[in-house]
Amino acid sequence: MIAVEVRDVSLMSGTATLLDRINLEIPESQVTTILGPNGAGKTTLLRVIAGLETATNGEITIDGRSTHAMSFAQLAEKRSYMSTNLPSDVPFTVRDVVRMGQHPWVKPNESLVDRAIASMDLGTLAHRLVSSLSTGEARRTQMARILAQVAPLMILDEPTNGLDIAHTELVLGTLRDSAANGSTVVAVLHDLSAAVRFADHVVVMKGGTVRSAGHPDDVLSEELLSDIFELNLRMVGDRQGRALMILPADSPGDRTRLAKGRQ
Amino acid sequence: MVARWIGLYAVFVSIVVVSLFVGVANLSVSEVWNGLLSGIGLDGGARLTDGIVLNIRLPRVIGGVLIGVALGVAAVGLQAVYTTRLAEPYLLGISSAGGLGFLIGALFGSVGGAPVYPLVLAALAGSLLALATRRMAAIADIGQGMILLGVALNFVFLAWTLMLTYALQSPRLPTFVYFVFGSLGTVTWPVVWLALPLVAITTIVIGRLSRSLDLLAIGHDEAISLGVDVNRVSVFVLTATGVATGASVAVAGVVGFVGLLAPLIARRFVGPFHRHLLHASAVVGAVFVLGSDILIRGIGGNVEVPLGVVTAAIGGPLLVVMLLKKRVL
Numbered sequence: 058m059i060a061v062e063v064r065d066v067s068l069m070s071g072t073a074t075l076l077d078r079i080n081l082e083i084p085e086s087q088v089t090t091i092l093g094p095n096g097a098g099k100t101t102l103l104r105v106i107a108g109l110e111t112a113t114n115g116e117i118t119i120d121g122r123s124t125h126a127m128s129f130a131q132l133a134e135k136r137s138y139m140s141t142n143l144p145s146d147v148p149f150t151v152r153d154v155v156r157m158g159q160h161p162w163v164k165p166n167e168s169l170v171d172r173a174i175a176s177m178d179l180g181t182l183a184h185r186l187v188s189s190l191s192t193g194e195a196r197r198t199q200m201a202r203i204l205a206q207v208a209p210l211m212i213l214d215e216p217t218n219g220l221d222i223a224h225t226e227l228v229l230g231t232l233r234d235s236a237a238n239g240s241t242v243v244a245v246l247h248d249l250s251a252a253v254r255f256a257d258h259v260v261v262m263k264g265g266t267v268r269s270a271g272h273p274d275d276v277l278s279e280e281l282l283s284d285i286f287e288l289n290l291r292m293v294g295d296r297q298g299r300a301l302m303i304l305p306a307d308s309p310g311d312r313t314r315l316a317k318g319r320q
Numbered sequence: 321m322v323a324r325w326i327g328l329y330a331v332f333v334s335i336v337v338v339s340l341f342v343g344v345a346n347l348s349v350s351e352v353w354n355g356l357l358s359g360i361g362l363d364g365g366a367r368l369t370d371g372i373v374l375n376i377r378l379p380r381v382i383g384g385v386l387i388g389v390a391l392g393v394a395a396v397g398l399q400a401v402y403t404t405r406l407a408e409p410y411l412l413g414i415s416s417a418g419g420l421g422f423l424i425g426a427l428f429g430s431v432g433g434a435p436v437y438p439l440v441l442a443a444l445a446g447s448l449l450a451l452a453t454r455r456m457a458a459i460a461d462i463g464q465g466m467i468l469l470g471v472a473l474n475f476v477f478l479a480w481t482l483m484l485t486y487a488l489q490s491p492r493l494p495t496f497v498y499f500v501f502g503s504l505g506t507v508t509w510p511v512v513w514l515a516l517p518l519v520a521i522t523t524i525v526i527g528r529l530s531r532s533l534d535l536l537a538i539g540h541d542e543a544i545s546l547g548v549d550v551n552r553v554s555v556f557v558l559t560a561t562g563v564a565t566g567a568s569v570a571v572a573g574v575v576g577f578v579g580l581l582a583p584l585i586a587r588r589f590v591g592p593f594h595r596h597l598l599h600a601s602a603v604v605g606a607v608f609v610l611g612s613d614i615l616i617r618g619i620g621g622n623v624e625v626p627l628g629v630v631t632a633a634i635g636g637p638l639l640v641v642m643l644l645k646k647r648v649l
Contacts, residue, residue, distance in 0.1 A: 109544050133547030144539030146403070148592035154538055160531075160546045187538075199542075206546070 060085040060210055060241040061106060066115030068101060068265075075101045076112070077265040083258070088233060088242045090252040093262035094286050099245045100141060100214050102262070106243065107138040107212045119210060133161035136210035137203045141218060141245075143195045147187035151179055151198050154187055158205030173204040176231055178224065192219035200228055204235075211235060213244040217251070229255045249290075249303040253277060261285060324589050332603050335610045339381045342617045345372050352377075375509070383507035383515075384613050385606040387568035387575060388582070390519045392605025394561040395579025396586075396598050397526045400533040401454070401554050403540070405642070406467045408579030409565040413473030414450050415576065418562070418569040419499065420477045421445025423484050426492050434510035439570040443518060446569070447562030449473070454558055494573070501626035502575035504613050515567040522560040522567075523602065529553055530594035537592065575628045577635020578605050584638070608634075 061083035068076040076098050083089050091099045104110040106117055108124050117124045119135050127135070137158070147154065155173050159165040174183050177197040182190065187198055196219050203211055211232070217225040229251065232242045236257070246252040252259065253273050260270045261277075263285050269276045282290045282303060289306035340352050347355075347369055355373025391409060398407040398414075409415045422445075425438030453473075457466040478500060485496045498505065526533075532553045535543040540550050568575065585608075586600035612630040619625060 107545060109541055128547075129544060129549045130547040133545065136545075138541065138545035140539070140541040142539075142541075144403070144542060146405075147538050148587070149534075149538065153592075157535060157538060157542075157546060160535060202542075 062118045064116045066112045069113045087257035088236045089258040090256040091245045091260045097262040098265040108132045137206040137208040139213045141214040152183045155201045158202040173201040177201040210241045379507045380504045383571045384609045388606030388609035389602040390564040390568040391578040392582035392601035394564045396583045396601045397557040400536045410576035412470035414565045415574045416474045416477035417449035418442040418446035418566040419574045442569045443563040443566030446566035447559045450558040450562035499573040501628035502573035518567040522564040525560045533594040577631045
């Protein structure tokens with residue numbers, strides 16, 4: 058089953074083409090990660106799918122229904138969205154913000170709010186003001202809000218940004234569990250090794266276009282990744298056991314010389 | 321929480337009562353009481369003191385409450401839309417735009433003693449500028465830095481107000497100093513009756529959006545993802561803000577810093593949720609304006625200090641402290 062279908066979507070900003078005729082299918086109840094270098098259009102694509110930006114051309118459907126035909130309130134029942142930027146100076150407590158995740162639903166479910174707080178290891182911080190939290194704690198608060206929204210499609214822009222390794226695992230594990238329970242997860246991740254380990258489906262982007270999409274084993278190769286990131290990359294480890302590492306083939310000194318050579 | 325509301329309203333009622341007693345004429349409790357009764361036809365109404373209470377002090381007090389409510393509520397709305405606690409009608413230039421609109425309207429004269437044209441043009445100019453600030457913030461992609469643009473706009477409208485006043489020298493235009501710094505000294509019933517429904521309607525409009533404003537306060541992307549039509553809510557709030565500010569300008573001229581101080585204090589009393597915050601900011605705004613006005617009348621002298629001078633004297637240092645604490649940008 059297809060959860061999200063992106064048909065011929067382009068987005069222009071002035072004369073710049075941010076997304077160029079993107080066609081994409083995001084499978085239901087799976088974890089899809091979007092990979093690519095800075096400026097590839099990953100965040101823009103997520104925002105267009107989430108309905109935060111309107112495509113210049115093309116159409117996006119969620120569960121077979123065009124997002125154009127849905128109000129913001131209807132969209133909020135279908136998808137949740139986490140921005141890569143953490144809002145500053147939020148005057149509410151952690152619990153208040155997580156409870157706001159229930160906004161799209163008529164009757165707030167307090168036990169769901171409690172579960173979301175506990176699952177993101179925020180129990181002791183529930184009554185702290187979000188503005189007083191560290192970056193990682195604020196990120197987990199946003200994640201708990203997403204969980205409390207219980208939308209069948211979760212769209213996340215770098216959900217592990219600013220998290221330590223234990224909390225990165227916690228967030229990725231929680232998202233995998235959500236997919237196992239029927240949610241569709243789409244996330245931009247910059248940690249390539251984590252992205253491969255975590256994903257059922259990958260989308261590789263560059264220059265506002267999709268270069269390749271499919272199962273990580275079918276799509277990801279040293280050649281493709283090296284080409285995309287313009288850097289020699291090596292894949293080390295066990296692909297089947299999901300213990301794959303993607304590392305630069307050259308030492309940092311070599312790369313500096315390479316960059317200087319390009320200038 | 322109940323005790324805090326009782327405390328807030330106790331301060332409000334006390335300050336309203338004190339306001340009725342402070343002024344050049346030294347009135348006794350019975351004189352003020354009889355004056356109020358005469359207004360509802362329960363007493364003679366022919367005494368000089370009745371006229372002072374009914375036609376000078378009462379419109380002055382109600383006018384003060386109106387502008388306090390209007391600016392307190394408008395500021396809370398603006399702060400949610402711009403996600404900064406520095407946003408308020410004066411610092412964004414909305415008050416000055418309303419002021420210029422009022423002056424242009426004043427050239428058309430009044431209708432039966434009521435400043436209909438000035439008030440309509442003040443509300444229109446305030447709303448248009450409030451909506452324009454959002455467009456400008458989007459074009460320049462400056463978001464919270466909008467305040468700097470607002471300060472620049474403030475100077476532009478002030479300059480045009482000054483130019484208009486000097487160039488035309490019209491007896492229809494209000495006294496410049498009292499207009500650009502605000503004063504409750506010239507409040508009359510006709511302007512109170514005109515401004516009252518506008519302030520009431522805009523307060524209700526912004527109040528009905530309080531849940532959406534809560535979500536805006538955690539970030540615009542977050543609000544959209546939770547189902548808020550941010551564009552629509554912002555347009556409603558900014559239009560209402562401009563109308564409320566325009567109405568306040570028609571009552572007492574351009575009064576600054578009320579919108580900065582009222583939400584700040586209100587937040588400490590009732591927390592960040594807008595259903596309570598809007599209400600408390602309205603009450604604190606009214607208390608601040610009436611308190612400043614009592615101070616002005618208490619200072620005495622032959623010439624009254626403009627209201628905006630006192631609110632700026634209190635609010636200006638507060639702004640400096642807020643900036644130094646870096647809690648607002």
